[in-house]
Structures are given as C-alpha cells and as structure tokens.
Amino acid sequence: MVSEIPTSRSLPAGKKRATTLKDIAQVTQLSVSTVSRALANNSSIPESTRQRVVEVAEKLNYRPNAQARALRKSRTDTIGLIIPNIENPYFSALAAAIQSVARQAGVSTILSNSEENPEILSQTLDIMDDQRLDGIIVVPHMQSKDKVVELAARGVPIVLADRCFEDTSIPSVTSDPTPGMTEAFDLLCAADVHLGYLAGPQDTSTGRQRLEAFEKLCVDREITGASVFYGGYRQVSGYDGIKVLIEQGANAIIAGDSMMTIGALHAIHEMDLKIGKDLQIIGFDNNPTFRLQNPPLTIIDQHVQEMGKAAFGILQKLIDGETDQKSVLLPTSLEIHGSTAVSLKAFEKSRKANKKKKDKEASK
Amino acid sequence: MVSEIPTSRSLPAGKKRATTLKDIAQVTQLSVSTVSRALANNSSIPESTRQRVVEVAEKLNYRPNAQARALRKSRTDTIGLIIPNIENPYFSALAAAIQSVARQAGVSTILSNSEENPEILSQTLDIMDDQRLDGIIVVPHMQSKDKVVELAARGVPIVLADRCFEDTSIPSVTSDPTPGMTEAFDLLCAADVHLGYLAGPQDTSTGRQRLEAFEKLCVDREITGASVFYGGYRQVSGYDGIKVLIEQGANAIIAGDSMMTIGALHAIHEMDLKIGKDLQIIGFDNNPTFRLQNPPLTIIDQHVQEMGKAAFGILQKLIDGETDQKSVLLPTSLEIHGSTAVSLKAFEKSRKANKKKKDKEASK
Structure with missing residues (x-):
C-alpha cells in the first residue's frame, strides 16, 4: 500500500491555504471521516491505516485545529x-x-x-x-x-x-480585607480624625466584605460618626464620593479600590488640597502611580502576584x-507612606508612651 | 419516522456533561457522521433527515463546538x-x-x-x-x-x-508622531532650554519614527546639543534615562512613551525636582494619572480611541x-498643562511680540 507521498508543494497550484482533512483524504484515497478518526486515534481504524494517515498529514504539514487537537491529546495547554x-x-x-x-x-x-x-x-x-x-x-x-x-x-x-x-x-x-483594613483604621484613628470610607459596589463580594470589615472596626473600636459613601469600582465614584465625604467633615479617608482611589485623587488635585496635611488618605492596591503622588500614598496591598x-x-x-x-x-497588609503623616506621628507617639508605661510597670 | 423525542432530562442518570453528536445519533438512530453532516447543512443529507436531527439537537440542548459552528456559519463573531x-x-x-x-x-x-x-x-x-x-x-x-x-x-x-x-x-x-512632536518641540524651545529625548526601542516602528521626528526637528530648527537616551518601553528606561539626560544638562525633556513617562516621574519624585520649574517634561499618551501630577503633565496624545x-x-x-x-x-496632538509652564510663558510672549510686529508692519 506504499505510494509516493506528495509534499505540500505538490498541492494544486495557487493553494496557499492550510492543509485540510480533505487534502489528506484525497492523497490517501480514504474518506474524510476515516482520516479524522485515524488522526483522533479512534480504535475502529486499523493501525496500518492510522500510520499511513499520520505520515501523509505530516508530509502535508497538516495542522489540526484547536478542537481536533484537544480531542486527541485532551489538552490545549x-x-x-x-x-x-x-x-x-x-x-x-x-x-x-x-x-x-x-x-x-x-x-x-x-x-x-x-x-x-x-x-x-x-x-x-x-x-x-x-x-x-x-x-x-x-x-x-x-x-x-x-x-x-x-x-x-x-x-x-x-x-x-x-x-x-x-x-x-x-x-x-x-x-482578606481585615488585616490591611485594621492596620489602616488603627493608624488613622491614632490622631483625632473624622473617618471616611469609599465603599465599593455591594453586589460584589469584595465590596461587601471590605465594608463589613470597616463597619466591624467601627463597632469594635467604638468609633461613632464615621462617614461612608456607597460607590462603584469606577473613577467617578471616587471623585464624587470624596467630595461628599469631605462635605460631611471627613478628613481621614480610606478608598475601597484602585479606581476609586484614582478618582479621589482627581478631586483632591482639583480642590488643591494638600495630601497628608489638609486630608489624610489611604489608597487601595499597590499601583505604581500611587507612589507618584506628593507625598506618596499609604496603601492597602492585596499582593496581586x-x-x-x-x-x-x-x-x-x-x-x-x-x-x-x-x-x-x-x-492584605498596609504599606505606610506620607499621605498619613499626621496620624503616623500620633501613632508613634502613643506607641512610645505605651512602651514607657509598660516599661515602668515592669520595673515596679 | 416520528418518534418521541426525549428531553435532556431523559439522558442516562448522572449525565451532567454537554450533549454530544453521539447522543443525537443514539436518539435519531443515525450515524454520528450523518448527524454531523446534517448539522453542517451538507447537501448529501435529505432535508427530512436534517430537520429531524435539528429537532432532536434542539430538544437535547445541543451546543455545537466552536469549530463546527465556524464551519457552519463560517463566522465565529x-x-x-x-x-x-x-x-x-x-x-x-x-x-x-x-x-x-x-x-x-x-x-x-x-x-x-x-x-x-x-x-x-x-x-x-x-x-x-x-x-x-x-x-x-x-x-x-x-x-x-x-x-x-x-x-x-x-x-x-x-x-x-x-x-x-x-x-x-x-x-x-x-x-503619526510628527504633529504632536513638532508642537512639543516648538513649545519647549520658545524658552532657552537644553532639550532631552527619552527614545523608545529602535526595533519597533514607533520607537524609530518618533526618534526620527525628533531628530528632523533638531535639523529643521537648527537646534544643536539636544540629548537623547536610547531606552525601551519600560519604566526602568524612563527612570534611568531621565537621570542620564539631567546629568547631561537637559532641563526640558520629552518622553517617548507611557511607560518611560511613568519611570521618569518616579526618578523626578525621588530627586525631589519641581516639575515645571526645575524641570519641564512632556509625557507621551493621554494617561489619566498624568493629570494627577502637580502640576499636571503636558502630553503628546495618540488618540487611542x-x-x-x-x-x-x-x-x-x-x-x-x-x-x-x-x-x-x-x-498626534499636544495637550498643554503646567509641566511646561516656563516655556509656555515664553511661547506666548513671543507670539504676542510677533503679532505686534505683524500688526505694525500691516499698518505701515
């Protein structure tokens, strides 16, 4: 059953398209469905036929389509x-x-x-x-x-x-938003601040869980009067939201995602507020451009890698x-930069005072 | 030839997988290849058979795979x-x-x-x-x-x-980099500056064409002594490159892409340089975060939409x-913001002077 196998060059002139099962069927004088089954290692095809089909397919540079390949090696990688x-x-x-x-x-x-x-x-x-x-x-x-x-x-x-x-x-x-949110909350609250939170959409698990973490901290730390803006994961929510929060008196704000952080920054620049002085802000996610603010933003990092x-x-x-x-x-974890300078100073002062107190008690 | 068509629920118990051609073949008592050809509208299949196959396929919620669908309607959309x-x-x-x-x-x-x-x-x-x-x-x-x-x-x-x-x-x-680059070049050169250019990779057409546009302007405007850094489309190139350019005395720099602009900004913040005063810079691309600089960046816009x-x-x-x-x-076009304030002042002064001169000449 050995006959000369043409190379792909011997296909009808002008054929620039890829080799198909039909081409292989033509050369092997088998039906397309037999060729297909042979290439799929179907057990109904005799081994000698399968070998001949594979040989011709290789000579003709046949490249099976994704589906056929998936069926054959059961992986598409x-x-x-x-x-x-x-x-x-x-x-x-x-x-x-x-x-x-x-x-x-x-x-x-x-x-x-x-x-x-x-x-x-x-x-x-x-x-x-x-x-x-x-x-x-x-x-x-x-x-x-x-x-x-x-x-x-x-x-x-x-x-x-x-x-x-x-x-x-x-x-x-x-x-898990809780570790980063807790650090952020406790850092800001070391100073006498009015807290604000830019919450994400409540029809996402992330939006809900982050807000829950914030609200739980308000209860646990007995913080009353914090302001929450219910937004979406869009710049405009951050932009609108931070204006609302500032109007409500908030001066220490945590943003609930990257996009709202960017939107909030647009509003802050427009209002010409000094970050870290007029307003403390903590961004969400480790976005390289958040380090390009003056001062760079303190952020809650999700460790996306x-x-x-x-x-x-x-x-x-x-x-x-x-x-x-x-x-x-x-x-999550907190990465501290200059956008929370006021609270950081108070935080370190109180930490030192606590240490002193403890040392004093220990030496008694 | 009408027999009861089972719904997908009447498939063997525990079958949670998708309906296959085999399932349709079983129900219709036809071969898989006949079913396949019928669904592909192959003319060798009698219309009555085709209709019966389509009917069963619909009842069984058969969803053809991408390849079959592509063959049939010749588009995958x-x-x-x-x-x-x-x-x-x-x-x-x-x-x-x-x-x-x-x-x-x-x-x-x-x-x-x-x-x-x-x-x-x-x-x-x-x-x-x-x-x-x-x-x-x-x-x-x-x-x-x-x-x-x-x-x-x-x-x-x-x-x-x-x-x-x-x-x-x-x-x-x-x-086309030329229109935006020309505006950028002429704006910066309105003041007495040392020009610098952060060039992109020369094995991309964009990297080559933008550098060519810059170099042609140097020749046309008879500007000598401009500094060029040959980089890549990565932040590190912008970061390293702007340091080299500044060392060479450049104080008015055009960045050749988004990533190098971001990298350059990191270096500028690190060196604590005042944008628009110590250093004029024009970014590439209309990236929303470039407007979050203080002052916002003048940019060359590629109109990506x-x-x-x-x-x-x-x-x-x-x-x-x-x-x-x-x-x-x-x-491309230029969008002017505060990062080129020094040159803009000079540019407007010289434009006014030119207008005055022209008006004077016209009134002669």
Missing part, C-alpha cells in the same frame, strides 16, 4: 481568563501575574474583558467553553453565578479570582483531575 | 487581539477601545499579551489561527514579521495596530472580503 475591566490597573496586574506563572508552566492564556456586564461575561464563558480550553479563571459577577455553576457542574475546571460565590463549592482565591500564582496553581490541579480544591484567602 | 504589555496603560486603553467598538458590532474579543516576546507572539498567532477566529488585530514585533506575513498570505484577516511593517501590504493603524475604532473598522472590511485595505495614519 491554553486557559481562559476573564477580568471585569482591563483599564483597572489592579485587574491588568492580576492578568499579567496569571499569564506570567502560566507561561512558566508552558500554558498560554487568552484573556477577555467582561466590562462588569453579566451578559458579556456569560457569553464569554460560552465562547471559552466552546474553545475547549483546559480551564478558566474568572473574576465573576453576582449575576453570572448560575452560568459559572453550570460550567463547573459539567466538569469545566474553573477558579474564581478576586471575588467569590459564598455558597458554592467552586474554589476561589480572594484577599500571590493571588495570580494561587489561582493558577488551583486551576492546574483541577485540570489534573484533583477536583477537591479548597479556596484560598490571602491577607 | 470573535476576533483576536494581541498586545505587547497589558500593564502598559496605553495598550490596555487600546484593548478596551477595540473591545468596545467590536462589542457594538456584536463581535467578541479575546486578548493575549505577548510580553514583547516574538516567540510568545508567534505561538499566540498559531493558537488564534487554530481557533478559527474571524480575524486578528496585532501589535507586532519586528521578529514576528514572517509569521504575520504567512498568516496574511493564507487569507487570515489581519490588521497591525500601533506598529507597522514598513515594506508589506498588511494594513496598519498607526499614529480613534486608533482602536480604525483598526476594528479595517478588520471588519477584511473579514467581509474587501481585501484591498489601506493603512491609516492618525495625527
């Missing part, structure tokens, strides 16, 4: 990642972190931006599902829960990042069939 | 977009602009980050080609030229954005079979 806003530096940093660790594992990442729109998110999940990616990391929207749960139930490896669905078993990697690494690690295990994955909660 | 650095705010703004206009046309965008690595870029082009996307918009790397040319030659609709290959017919959407719109417009025409598409060159 490609994962999907869906973030809600590519222009939010926190999410672009998360995407870069995930892509970098995936790349090191030989896995490509395709990314999609859901624009915080549950319809776009669902549609994107469908597209990614169709493309038979190895798995998906998604920053979910509350209203996309059913869709995500459906995919996970069908066995699609899926990990939630940044936000979670609190009552499902789908593993998530989120940050670690989050990306953890999310990809869990996804890899899911892909490898280890379906029993636990969610990961990473602590 | 999905395009690919490859940018070199997702953490560069210029590219994330370009991606958001393209995605937004694509979305309005009912087209989804999948995005990939090539990390300025030609190997990753080629691999990503392969993946996107395999996924039978309708077309690709790519910010290319010089070393990925052969790969891009090969894809375009095979008929894959492809548009270059931000950067171009100067000697190919692949359509591109790029910005327009670029995104133009790139998608050309891609759509290519997808529609209008293969003869011309490249688009969009003008």
Whole structure:
C-alpha cells in the first residue's frame, strides 16, 4: 500500500491555504471521516491505516485545529481568563501575574474583558467553553453565578479570582480585607480624625466584605460618626464620593479600590488640597502611580502576584483531575507612606508612651 | 419516522456533561457522521433527515463546538487581539477601545499579551489561527514579521495596530508622531532650554519614527546639543534615562512613551525636582494619572480611541472580503498643562511680540 507521498508543494497550484482533512483524504484515497478518526486515534481504524494517515498529514504539514487537537491529546495547554475591566490597573496586574506563572508552566492564556456586564461575561464563558480550553479563571459577577455553576457542574475546571460565590463549592482565591483594613483604621484613628470610607459596589463580594470589615472596626473600636459613601469600582465614584465625604467633615479617608482611589485623587488635585496635611488618605492596591503622588500614598496591598500564582496553581490541579480544591484567602497588609503623616506621628507617639508605661510597670 | 423525542432530562442518570453528536445519533438512530453532516447543512443529507436531527439537537440542548459552528456559519463573531504589555496603560486603553467598538458590532474579543516576546507572539498567532477566529488585530514585533506575513498570505484577516511593517501590504493603524512632536518641540524651545529625548526601542516602528521626528526637528530648527537616551518601553528606561539626560544638562525633556513617562516621574519624585520649574517634561499618551501630577503633565496624545475604532473598522472590511485595505495614519496632538509652564510663558510672549510686529508692519 506504499505510494509516493506528495509534499505540500505538490498541492494544486495557487493553494496557499492550510492543509485540510480533505487534502489528506484525497492523497490517501480514504474518506474524510476515516482520516479524522485515524488522526483522533479512534480504535475502529486499523493501525496500518492510522500510520499511513499520520505520515501523509505530516508530509502535508497538516495542522489540526484547536478542537481536533484537544480531542486527541485532551489538552490545549491554553486557559481562559476573564477580568471585569482591563483599564483597572489592579485587574491588568492580576492578568499579567496569571499569564506570567502560566507561561512558566508552558500554558498560554487568552484573556477577555467582561466590562462588569453579566451578559458579556456569560457569553464569554460560552465562547471559552466552546474553545475547549483546559480551564478558566474568572473574576465573576453576582449575576453570572448560575452560568459559572453550570460550567463547573459539567466538569469545566474553573477558579474564581478576586471575588467569590459564598455558597458554592467552586474554589476561589480572594484577599482578606481585615488585616490591611485594621492596620489602616488603627493608624488613622491614632490622631483625632473624622473617618471616611469609599465603599465599593455591594453586589460584589469584595465590596461587601471590605465594608463589613470597616463597619466591624467601627463597632469594635467604638468609633461613632464615621462617614461612608456607597460607590462603584469606577473613577467617578471616587471623585464624587470624596467630595461628599469631605462635605460631611471627613478628613481621614480610606478608598475601597484602585479606581476609586484614582478618582479621589482627581478631586483632591482639583480642590488643591494638600495630601497628608489638609486630608489624610489611604489608597487601595499597590499601583505604581500611587507612589507618584506628593507625598506618596499609604496603601492597602492585596499582593496581586500571590493571588495570580494561587489561582493558577488551583486551576492546574483541577485540570489534573484533583477536583477537591479548597479556596484560598490571602491577607492584605498596609504599606505606610506620607499621605498619613499626621496620624503616623500620633501613632508613634502613643506607641512610645505605651512602651514607657509598660516599661515602668515592669520595673515596679 | 416520528418518534418521541426525549428531553435532556431523559439522558442516562448522572449525565451532567454537554450533549454530544453521539447522543443525537443514539436518539435519531443515525450515524454520528450523518448527524454531523446534517448539522453542517451538507447537501448529501435529505432535508427530512436534517430537520429531524435539528429537532432532536434542539430538544437535547445541543451546543455545537466552536469549530463546527465556524464551519457552519463560517463566522465565529470573535476576533483576536494581541498586545505587547497589558500593564502598559496605553495598550490596555487600546484593548478596551477595540473591545468596545467590536462589542457594538456584536463581535467578541479575546486578548493575549505577548510580553514583547516574538516567540510568545508567534505561538499566540498559531493558537488564534487554530481557533478559527474571524480575524486578528496585532501589535507586532519586528521578529514576528514572517509569521504575520504567512498568516496574511493564507487569507487570515489581519490588521497591525500601533506598529507597522514598513515594506508589506498588511494594513496598519498607526499614529503619526510628527504633529504632536513638532508642537512639543516648538513649545519647549520658545524658552532657552537644553532639550532631552527619552527614545523608545529602535526595533519597533514607533520607537524609530518618533526618534526620527525628533531628530528632523533638531535639523529643521537648527537646534544643536539636544540629548537623547536610547531606552525601551519600560519604566526602568524612563527612570534611568531621565537621570542620564539631567546629568547631561537637559532641563526640558520629552518622553517617548507611557511607560518611560511613568519611570521618569518616579526618578523626578525621588530627586525631589519641581516639575515645571526645575524641570519641564512632556509625557507621551493621554494617561489619566498624568493629570494627577502637580502640576499636571503636558502630553503628546495618540488618540487611542480613534486608533482602536480604525483598526476594528479595517478588520471588519477584511473579514467581509474587501481585501484591498489601506493603512491609516492618525495625527498626534499636544495637550498643554503646567509641566511646561516656563516655556509656555515664553511661547506666548513671543507670539504676542510677533503679532505686534505683524500688526505694525500691516499698518505701515
């Protein structure tokens, strides 16, 4: 059954398109479906036929499409990642972190931006599902829960990042706002301040959990009269919100995310307020441009690199069939710079006084 | 031939996976390949059979995979977009602009980050080609030229954005640095300054063209002694470069891209220089955080929204079979803020003097 195998150059003249199953069928004198089954290692095809098909496919430089390849080696070595806003530096940093660790594992990442729109998110999940990616990391929207749960139930490896669905078993990697928020709260309250908080959208787990952490601290520390602005993860919320908070008398403000921090800074510059003097402010996320303020901003850091690494690690295990994955909660932390100078001075003074008091008591 | 069509609920118990062609074949008592051909509207299948297959497929909630769908309607309504650095705010703004206009046309965008690595870029082009996307918009790397040319030659609709290959017919959407650079140059030179330029990588068309525009202006305006730092599109280049330029005596500096502008600002803050007084600086790209400097930065604007719109417009025409598409060159422009206050004062003074002179001459 040995006959001369033409190279791709011997295809009909002018053919610049890629080799198809039909081309292989023509050369091997087999049907397209036999060629397809042979390339998919279907057991109904005799080994000698399979070998001949593979040989011709190689000679013709046949490149199987994504679907065929996925069926054959059952991996595409490609994962999907869906973030809600590519222009939010926190999410672009998360995407870069995930892509970098995936790349090191030989896995490509395709990314999609859901624009915080549950319809776009669902549609994107469908597209990614169709493309038979190895798995998906998604920053979910509350209203996309059913869709995500459906995919996970069908066995699609899926990990939630940044936000979670609190009552499902789908593993998530989120940050715990409490450690960073507590440090921020206690730092600001060392001085005599009127606290303000720019809260994120309450239909996201992050927006809710961060506000809860803030409110719990108000109760625990018996702070009354703090002002809260209920915003969204957009610059305009930070811009409008900080003006409202300042009008209510707030002079020590914590922003609930990157975008609101940027918006708040726009308002602060416009009002020509001196950061750290007229107004103390703590930003959210370790955005390099927050260090370009004069003075640089004190920030609550979510450690986005670690989050990306953890999310990809869990996804890899899911892909490898280890379906029993636990969610990961990473602590936030505070990074102190000049935007909280007044409170820092008071904080250090009171710390010294406390130490003195303790030393005195110890020496008694 | 009418028999009861089971719904998806009547599939064997415990079956949570998606309906496959095999399931439809089982119910219709046809072969998988007949079902497949029927769903692909293959003319070899009698219409009555096709109708029955479609009916069962609908009842079973069958969702064809991307490849099958692409074959059937010959469109996936999905395009690919490859940018070199997702953490560069210029590219994330370009991606958001393209995605937004694509979305309005009912087209989804999948995005990939090539990390300025030609190997990753080629691999990503392969993946996107395999996924039978309708077309690709790519910010290319010089070393990925052969790969891009090969894809375009095979008929894959492809548009270059931000950067171009100067000697190919692949359509591109790029910005013309000359108008913005000329305004920037003439503004700064209105005062007695030592010019400096932070140049981008010379293996990108943008890096080369912007430097050429700067150098041509030096010749045209007979400015000697301007300093140039040859950098890359990274923060560290801007950070290191501005220190070198300042050491060489430069006090009026134009940055060649977003990332170098951010890096330069880090160095300026570290050295505690007063922007607009100790040092005049013009940034590249309309990044919202550049307005958060005190004073805000004068910038060269590439009008990224327009670029995104133009790139998608050309891609759509290519997808529609209008293969003869011309490249688009969009003008840059200057947006003046406080970071060039010294030169602006001199510029306005000289303009007034010129006007006076002209009026005087006219009245003679």
